[in-house]
Amino acid sequence: MMDCWKGAICSSWIYPTLIICANGFFSTMRPSESFLTPYLTGPDKNLTVEQVTNQVFPVWTYSYLALLVPVFLITDYLRYKPILLLQGISFIVTWLLLLFAHGLVAMQLVEFFYGMVTATEVAYYAYIYSVVSADHYQRVTSYCRSITLVAATLAAVLGQLLVSLADVSYFHLNAITLASVSLAFVCSFLLPMPQKSMFFHRKGVSETLPQPDKAGAGLSSNTSSSCQQDKGCAPADTGPTPAQQAQQPEPQHHVLRVLVQLGKDLKDCYSSRKLLYWSLWWALATAGFNQVVNYIQVLWDFRAPSHSSAVYNGAVEAVATFLGSATSMAVGYVKVNWDLTGELALGIFSAMDAGSLFLMYFTDNIWACYAGYLAFKACYMLLITIATFTGSSYCCIALRSIEGSKISTGGFGEVIKVSKVSIH
Numbered sequence: 525m526m527d528c529w530k531g532a533i534c535s536s537w538i539y540p541t542l543i544i545c546a547n548g549f550f551s552t553m554r555p556s557e558s559f560l561t562p563y564l565t566g567p568d569k570n571l572t573v574e575q576v577t578n579q580v581f582p583v584w585t586y587s588y589l590a591l592l593v594p595v596f597l598i599t600d601y602l603r604y605k606p607i608l609l610l611q612g613i614s615f616i617v618t619w620l621l622l623l624f625a626h627g628l629v630a631m632q633l634v635e636f637f638y639g640m641v642t643a644t645e646v647a648y649y650a651y652i653y654s655v656v657s658a659d660h661y662q663r664v665t666s667y668c669r670s671i672t673l674v675a676a677t678l679a680a681v682l683g684q685l686l687v688s689l690a691d692v693s694y695f696h697l698n699a700i701t702l703a704s705v706s707l708a709f710v711c712s713f714l715l716p717m718p719q720k721s722m723f724f725h726r727k728g729v730s731e732t733l734p735q736p737d738k739a740g741a742g743l744s745s746n747t748s749s750s751c752q753q754d755k756g757c758a759p760a761d762t763g764p765t766p767a768q769q770a771q772q773p774e775p776q777h778h779v780l781r782v783l784v785q786l787g788k789d790l791k792d793c794y795s796s797r798k799l800l801y802w803s804l805w806w807a808l809a810t811a812g813f814n815q816v817v818n819y820i821q822v823l824w825d826f827r828a829p830s831h832s833s834a835v836y837n838g839a840v841e842a843v844a845t846f847l848g849s850a851t852s853m854a855v856g857y858v859k860v861n862w863d864l865t866g867e868l869a870l871g872i873f874s875a876m877d878a879g880s881l882f883l884m885y886f887t888d889n890i891w892a893c894y895a896g897y898l899a900f901k902a903c904y905m906l907l908i909t910i911a912t913f914t915g916s917s918y919c920c921i922a923l924r925s926i927e928g929s930k931i932s933t934g935g936f937g938e939v940i941k942v943s944k945v946s947i948h
Contacts, residue, residue, distance in 0.1 A: 585639075876899065
């Protein structure tokens with residue numbers, strides 16, 4: 525039994541996958557998020573709907589936009605874990621301000637730190653690919669994606685049940701969320717530090733995550749040799765060989781070379797006109813989706829004021845998350861040539877999305893507004909999944925002209941492997 529346990533520990537992909545999934549679960553388990561607008565406009569914060577709409581929520585939009593690109597580059601350079609720690613700190617600061625701060629400026633700070641949270645989400649989805657071998661990519665991607673969908677659904681259901689049945693205040697919902705994101709921050713500390721990254725730290729390091737020195741010292745020689753046979757486990761010696769050290773570029777030139785290579789990879793990828801079209805749609809659709817999600821609670825509060833009507837935000841979000849995950853999964857099982865029919869599906873479901881937005885805007889019935897949101901989110905999740913698969917295939921075609929070793933050793937080759945198994 526002990527040998528089996530040691531063998532499981534030595535299989536290097538298991539431990540980081542468990543910890544990153546725990547981090548994703550607790551960071552997404554936020555039962556108060558579906559009731560943010562009623563909380564801000566209620567007696568706890570006493571803001572007006574106009575202040576929330578015009579002065580608070582836009583701060584998240586612009587801070588997210590400003591932080592996204594620099595955070596992406598810094599994330600790769602610092603090898604993900606420090607950014608996950610930064611995300612945890614931003615989570616905690618966000619909900620501390622939500623609980624104990626008052627006034628318009630304080631709530632604007634809340635949105636700024638939440639913009640930091642969303643900008644650093646890239647570290648969560650990129651971290652796991654730096655510590656496991658390519659053989660486990662599909663499995664760990666499904667685990668990481670599924671756990672966040674489960675947590676989001678549970679959080680929405682829990683929030684709705686506590687509000688509707690237990691008459692729990694929005695303040696206490698935010699206290700529960702603070703406890704959850706604090707646990708996510710603790711999980712970030714337990715993550716092993718990656719020895720490689722996609723762009724800045726991809727030379728001289730093996731593909732799999734090395735074992736810590738202490739763990740390697742504690743294993744018997746027989747266990748070590750058996751673990752060495754598992755391709756998911758790496759030797760305890762983490763240092764590069766002298767030949768690898770000689771191949772590493774000088775530090776002062778390394779960053780410049782990586783940025784130049786990144787620019788070349790981008791140029792090669794976007795030489796495909798179809799890929800450019802899909803990427804443009806992806807950017808516009810995601811921007812529109814974020815705006816709808818950001819302001820949908822304001823619309824619901826306008827259609828059915830929270831101070832005089834029952835609030836079902838949590839239930840609607842739970843159903844929307846379930847429908848979104850179901851449509852995303854359905855794409856993987858439908859036998860359709862998306863290269864031929866992708867544009868048709870794009871036009872049809874984009875039109876359905878637009879129709880849902882018109883329905884939500886023109887209807888005065890809150891239930892019709894809820895139904896429009898469900899249709900909107902389900903269609904978006906369906907299309908973004910199709911865009912992932914289609915964009916990956918076009919990117920592969922564009923990169924076939926590049927040297928094969930470049931695709932297999934880093935750069936956008938890693939992005940392709942990730943996007944093939946990821947559901948946005």
